[in-house]
Amino acid sequence: MMGFWKEAHGWAPIEAAELLNKSMLEWQGSLAEQLSVWCGTLTDGQLILAWANLGALVEGQMKLLLSxxxxxxxxxxxxxxxxxxxxxxxxxxxxxLILFFKRRIWSPEEEWETWVRMVQQRRNAIHAFKAKTIGTTDELHAALAKFLEFVRFINGRLPYPDGHYFPPEY
Structure with a gap:
């Protein structure tokens, strides 16, 4: 998905293509490839890193849509x-981003804000001095499953030149 949008010149509006080209979408792809690392039982440190990984990807998806x-x-x-x-x-x-999406993108019956705020709060545990809730491995795994739904939500709102391109899911 990120590789596709990195190469949007020629069919996307020039301003959008230039913004996407200068963005580090390849890092988003690389971070997404690391999600499988968090599938087992995790230590607290691994859990904190997993939430930071997930939080960066959630933020990246939101920025991709706006870009x-x-x-x-x-x-x-x-x-x-x-x-x-x-x-x-x-x-x-x-x-x-959350406030903008709440006003303009998410419908009231969708519960994306609650989920994104939970990811945000747990991601902020990366600033590991003050005690913060990091949840459990099972909660992270549930959030990873929800992330796949979120990626599908974002992707379903993106215009593709052929009208029906869908990035492969690995």
């Missing part, structure tokens, strides 16, 4: 702003 629809995002009244200037998706942190 693909970059022109629409720039003209959206709810676009993420700082000092009156719309921020590019690649420079936005997770909290403003």
């Amino acid at each position: 693909v629809y970059y022109q629409d995002y720039l003209t959206d009244a709810d676009a993420i702003k700082k000092k009156g200037h719309t921020l590019d998706p690649d420079g936005v942190t997770l909290e403003p």
